[in-house]
Amino acid sequence: MNYLILLRRADFIDLYKYGFLNVNKEKIVPFDCSIPEIESKPELYDSIFAEVNSFDSSFAYLILHYEKKDSLSNPATISIEEVQHIFPLDLEAKKEFESSFDEHIRIDNPIWDNAVSLIQKRQMFDSSMQGTRNIFNIFKLEGLQFCKSIIDDISVEEMLSDVYDNIRPNGNKPIWTYLMRYERHSFYPKDTLGFYMDVVHVICNFMAKREVDDYEVEGTAIYKILDSYNGLNLKSNDINDRLRLDERASGFLQKISEFVPDVDFISVAINYLVMRECFSDDFTYDQEFVERCKASFGQSFTLASYMLGIALTHDKTYSCLYENLPLPIYKSQTEMQRIKMQKEYEKEKAKREMQRMEDDREREKMMRSEFSRGQGKKKKKSSYNPYGKSSYPYDGSSGSYGYGKRYEGSYSPFQGQEQSPYKPPFHEDVPNIVQEPTPSTKGGKKIKVESPSLFGTDENRVLITVQKYTSSGKPSKAKDAIRDVTEEQFELLKNSKDDWRIVKK
Numbered sequence: 001m002n003y004l005i006l007l008r009r010a011d012f013i014d015l016y017k018y019g020f021l022n023v024n025k026e027k028i029v030p031f032d033c034s035i036p037e038i039e040s041k042p043e044l045y046d047s048i049f050a051e052v053n054s055f056d057s058s059f060a061y062l063i064l065h066y067e068k069k070d071s072l073s074n075p076a077t078i079s080i081e082e083v084q085h086i087f088p089l090d091l092e093a094k095k096e097f098e099s100s101f102d103e104h105i106r107i108d109n110p111i112w113d114n115a116v117s118l119i120q121k122r123q124m125f126d127s128s129m130q131g132t133r134n135i136f137n138i139f140k141l142e143g144l145q146f147c148k149s150i151i152d153d154i155s156v157e158e159m160l161s162d163v164y165d166n167i168r169p170n171g172n173k174p175i176w177t178y179l180m181r182y183e184r185h186s187f188y189p190k191d192t193l194g195f196y197m198d199v200v201h202v203i204c205n206f207m208a209k210r211e212v213d214d215y216e217v218e219g220t221a222i223y224k225i226l227d228s229y230n231g232l233n234l235k236s237n238d239i240n241d242r243l244r245l246d247e248r249a250s251g252f253l254q255k256i257s258e259f260v261p262d263v264d265f266i267s268v269a270i271n272y273l274v275m276r277e278c279f280s281d282d283f284t285y286d287q288e289f290v291e292r293c294k295a296s297f298g299q300s301f302t303l304a305s306y307m308l309g310i311a312l313t314h315d316k317t318y319s320c321l322y323e324n325l326p327l328p329i330y331k332s333q334t335e336m337q338r339i340k341m342q343k344e345y346e347k348e349k350a351k352r353e354m355q356r357m358e359d360d361r362e363r364e365k366m367m368r369s370e371f372s373r374g375q376g377k378k379k380k381k382s383s384y385n386p387y388g389k390s391s392y393p394y395d396g397s398s399g400s401y402g403y404g405k406r407y408e409g410s411y412s413p414f415q416g417q418e419q420s421p422y423k424p425p426f427h428e429d430v431p432n433i434v435q436e437p438t439p440s441t442k443g444g445k446k447i448k449v450e451s452p453s454l455f456g457t458d459e460n461r462v463l464i465t466v467q468k469y470t471s472s473g474k475p476s477k478a479k480d481a482i483r484d485v486t487e488e489q490f491e492l493l494k495n496s497k498d499d500w501r502i503v504k505k
Contacts, residue, residue, distance in 0.1 A: 001068045002084075003075055004029045004038075006048050006061055009097075015080055016102070025076045027051070035065070035085065038111050045112060054123050058116045059093035062086055090116045117164065124160045124313075125153075132309030134317040138324055139290050139305055146299075147306035150262060151176045156310060170210045175259055178206045179269055180307055186214045192236050192270075196226050199269045203256065222252040236270060264300050271297055271304035276311055283312055283320050357497055364496040371489060464490050469499040 005028050007015075015021035029047045031038065038044055048063065055061060065085035066078050085108050088094040097107045112118075136144055151174070159177045162169065169181045182202050188194035201217050208216075217223055225248055229239065243249045256265050271293065293301045309317065322330065331339070463484040468476040475481070482503070485493065493500040 001071055001075070002031055003066055003068070004031060004044065004048055005064050005066075005078075006052060007064050008061055009059060012062055012064065012086070015078060015083075016105070019080050021078045023076055023078060028075050030075075045115070049115070049119055052119060054127075057093075058089045059096040062088055062093070062097070063111065087111050089119075121157075121161050121164050124164060125157050127313040127315060128156060128160060128310040129153075130314035131312050131317050132306050134314060134321045135305050135309035135312070138285050138317070138321055139294075141294075141302050141305055143299070143302045144306070147303050150303060151306065151310075168211060169205070172209060173206075175202075175206045175265070176307070178202050179272065180311060182273075186217070189230055191233065193226060193229055193232075193234060193239065195270050195273050196236075196239055196266075197223060198273055199266055200226065200252075202269060203252075203259075206259070207255075220252075221248055225249055236267075240266070263303060267297055267300035268303050268307075271301050272307045275304060275308050279308065279312060279316075283316050285320055285324055360495070360497050363492070364498075367489065367492045371485075465503040466490055466493065466500045467503045469501060471499075473499075 005023055007021075007023070011021060011023075029044060031041070031044055033041065052061065063086075064078070064083060065087065066082040067084050068075055068082060086097070086105065087108050088097055088110055090110050090113070094107050094109065097105075101107070132144065132147070135141070155174050155177060159169075159173075159180065163181075169178050179202050182198065182205070184198055184201075186197070186201065188197040197217075200220065200223050201212070204212050204217050204220065218227075225243070225246055226239075229242065234242070243253065259265065297304075463486060465482065465484050468478065468481040470476050490500070490502070
């Protein structure tokens with residue numbers, strides 16, 4: 001006996017790995033024709049894909065053909081030895097399976113070339129219908145069947161099929177299709193008046209059975225009437241009253257009532273276009289807004305909400321729905337508030353840490369720059385350091401070296417409270433006078449060299465050989481990974497983000 005079954009990719013991997021797989025009996029489809037004849041059997045297609053779950057890519061599923069030699073064998077237990085064919089849903093999935101499965105496995109061509117498009121079109125319709133139910137649940141609306149009587153399911157399916165195939169509306173389509181597929185490309189005012197101009201554009205598209213250009217709309221009498229209201233900041237009620245009193249608009253209003261006799265098309269269209277723009281990026285529930293619209297527009301708002309659900313689908317409405325129910329598996333609002341505060345704290349902490357790391361990099365860059373400039377200088381015979389250097393120049397006023405009135409040029413040009421433009425990068429309380437460090441031979445050698453530091457230019461400094469290490473603890477092979485530095489410079493390196501260690505001699 002031969003069987004077909006639709007399996008998830010992960011289920012087939014388990015079947016191949018463990019050698020057997022238990023499946024749902026209701027999803028098994030027996031057949032008694034040859035493999036090439038399967039394509040011409042629509043009943044097999046319907047049975048295989050009757051209860052398929054939604055998926056994003058064609059390689060999420062595959063069709064398995066297996067054969068049971070013994071008629072008494074349980075068809076719900078598949079052995080890997082019984083598998084005869086593996087059918088992907090399309091050629092893209094075939095390429096993916098051939099590159100990711102064991103190279104020994106043979107992947108056949110798809111049975112139905114259009115299987116994926118047919119499935120996804122059906123899923124688009126289901127998602128849109130679920131979106132309408134979500135909206136009605138969130139807004140607490142009634143009248144779902146009334147909306148379906150105005151905009152029937154067949155019209156919605158045909159519209160979504162065109163959306164999937166990227167076909168713009170044209171021909172003898174319902175006016176609701178032209179409304180829901182409308183996209184503004186004109187420079188209409190960004191207020192209520194602009195939405196009325198959008199409605200005029202929709203009507204022109206419907207009457208022309210195609211999407212017309214801007215100049216065709218702007219040449220109509222009704223558009224010119226609306227354009228005369230520009231800059232008056234009129235609300236919808238004011239615009240409606242003016243149109244009803246203007247004889248030039250009577251012909252346009254009469255045509256709309258003939259096209260849509262059961263509802264106020266202008267009111268429905270305005271509500272729909274406004275909500276679609278407001279909720280296109282993020283759908284949230286504003287109870288005050290919804291209640292005000294329900295009271296003001298009644299049935300027109302209900303029908304507009306139905307179209308909004310079709311446009312947003314389940315994908316853009318389920319999050320809001322789940323929060324407003326709420327779901328039984330959801331955490332309490334108190335706990336969610338605590339989680340939100342914790343996330344904000346961690347976000348701020350991460351920002352501070354990033355800033356600290358950036359400051360460390362800037363300090364290290366400054367230290368390297370100072371070090372490079374100092375290494376390039378030639379030592380002066382009479383260098384003078386006002387911060388505790390032992391070889392001060394002779395001060396004639398006191399008769400001694402360095403303890404009387406010092407040379408005026410040695411002082412900073414700012415003698416008051418103003419801070420030095422260069423701030424010590426590693427500690428706040430650096431003393432102004434330090435003693436000459438005791439020469440040491442640990443990890444370095446005593447040489448007579450002029451090296452810059454935070455305390456001026458010193459002679460007879462002790463250089464320490466240091467090595468930079470990687471994050472894995474191994475010596476770095478980068479340029480300048482080994483350096484000869486002073487003790488002060490080594491302190492700066494230790495405070496940087498890199499791992500520097502003394503090279504033992």
